Amino acid sequence: MAIPAPEFFKQFDQEKLVAADKAHYMHGYHVFDEHREQGSLNISAGDGAYIYDTEGKRYLDAVGGMWCTNVGLGRTEMAEVIADQVRRLAYSNPFSDMANVVAIELCEKLASLAPGDLNHVFLTTGGSTAVDTAYRLVQFYQNSRGKPAKKHVISRFSAYHGSTYLTMSIGNKAADRAPEFDFLSDKIHHISCPNYYRAPAGMSEAEFLDFLVNEFEDKILTIGADNVAAFFAEPIMGSGGVIIPPEGYHRRMWEVCKRYDLLYVSDEVVTSFGRLGKFFATEEVFGVQPDIITTAKGLTSGYLPLGACIFSERIWAVISEPGKGRCFTHGFTYSGHPVCCATALKNIEIIEQENLLAHVEDVGRYMEQRLATLSDLPLVGNVRCKRLMACVEFVADKQSKTLFPEALNIGEKIHLRAQQKGLLVRPIVHLNVMSPPLIITHAQVDEIVEILRECILETAEELRRNGQW
Known part of the structure; x- marks a missing residue:
């Protein structure tokens, strides 16, 4: 694995990439209006559990690509x-x-x-x-x-x-x-x-x-x-x-x-x-x-x-x-x-x-324990985790389990805040889903949980401030 040098990212013409993406690339699950307005997060490199956008910003990929980057990215072998x-x-x-x-x-x-x-x-x-x-x-x-x-x-x-x-x-x-x-x-x-x-x-x-x-x-x-x-x-x-x-x-x-x-x-x-x-x-x-x-x-x-x-x-x-x-x-x-x-x-x-199955048993149990600590936060209705498959479900009312209106897209709100802080989770309407690479460490699990905690609390405050919750 090799971390990209800063010079690597200078090759990209950001404006041209964004324009070409919007003009020609129809993505899987393409959300037309959103893509037209916001474009995409354009990825240029990967190393282990991390990926990099075209400007060189690093993200801990807690989604594991699409449930799949198990042994990590950028492996020479x-x-x-x-x-x-x-x-x-x-x-x-x-x-x-x-x-x-x-x-x-x-x-x-x-x-x-x-x-x-x-x-x-x-x-x-x-x-x-x-x-x-x-x-x-x-x-x-x-x-x-x-x-x-x-x-x-x-x-x-x-x-x-x-x-x-x-x-x-x-x-x-x-x-x-x-x-x-x-x-x-x-x-x-x-x-x-x-x-x-x-x-x-x-x-x-x-x-x-x-x-x-x-x-x-x-x-x-x-x-x-x-x-x-x-x-x-x-x-x-x-x-x-x-x-x-x-x-x-x-x-x-x-x-x-x-x-x-x-x-x-x-x-x-x-x-x-x-x-x-x-x-x-x-x-x-x-x-x-x-x-x-x-x-x-x-x-x-x-x-x-x-x-x-x-x-x-x-x-x-x-x-x-x-x-x-x-x-x-x-x-x-x-x-x-x-x-x-x-x-x-x-x-x-x-x-x-590399005995990764035993590693998953260890780090997966740790992830189960650490994610469970989010359960007492506002907005969090349910935390589900089995080894390296995890989901946080967000609700408007914890007692009745009432969901937020779909148009609010609560999972996306929290995901976008996490992205700003260098963490990728997968938003699915009311959910944030995670499936990190099998090589993830205890320290990286802590990073996921700490950033998610910050983002959930910040989102709750924003919703209160805007009268949406």
Whole structure:
């Protein structure tokens, strides 16, 4: 890792960059009016847990890029393995009867890390395409086993499973459901978000858990068990607000899946590769053996795009049955890209050699404790943190849990103050979400908490002064 020299930043023509960004670059989740007026925070360099804008200002990136810069930015060994693989083999056809060496090695490694008999891997280009692949695999499996009616899937409200047409439809975050977009509804169903903070008043956590499980079972029976193919679930709901379900939730939902012959699809695009202190969290943290795991993000620590759909021997035995002449007519030009696969293998090697999983257990528990100290502040309704996934939810009234008007954009207000102080958190309407790199230190956790505390108090004072609270 190398901190950029001051001279590095002198190359940028700020005015030209801002103008070109506004004129030509349509961002993901582009907020048109806001971007037209304010432009973007333009990033030029990164080092470990920090990133730098084009003027040289440094920010502690508590968002970890997009839940993904796990081993930190600017690592020489990552750059070297990428360059070496480009020189050796920059691309290879991934379809049908061709394979490349590093893709084979990566699939073997992923099978060794995945729980139980999840020994088969379909490589994709990212998280959305991994979940899209899982959905198509579910269809292929049910048709192959002679159950063509068993195609409905169940997900949760506030879930996020990707941004393709299909995966955005499987997810169901209110903030993602722009009225100008269409969404698939045929054969896709949603049940309650397992957020105990928003459970009905007076309901105990055990009662809430019973309600969630019963609702799931009722939904299956209403649709008809012979028609329901799979349940899609993030172990912890990431973009939906770091929703940590009640103790035992996933195990009981999995038991319902087994009872009615549903596949359990665990979307570990965020939670895998160390974010919860394990390579995969579904079995080790939540006690569930899934049929399919989807992963991306931390798989390469964001150095290059790559995802994977990892699935069981049971599924493989059905779809690959000898003599059937089947072909899984699904794939992407950049599936199993050799440079991306080499990057993933080096990334996993770093996690193992630097014992980052144990580090996450330590620093993650520290982050849980330190963030909890924000709970007594004005505006803070709920603090949710599990290792290196965290969220602070802001409310207008702590007793009733009443939210501020969406137009006030309270999460953005606090985020912008933090940005001025050199800290990046992710604002999602009423929330500030965090997912720092796995290499984060205790001192950096303290920095996050101290800056957030200042920003929350300053924002509360501003709202009082303006008569908005």
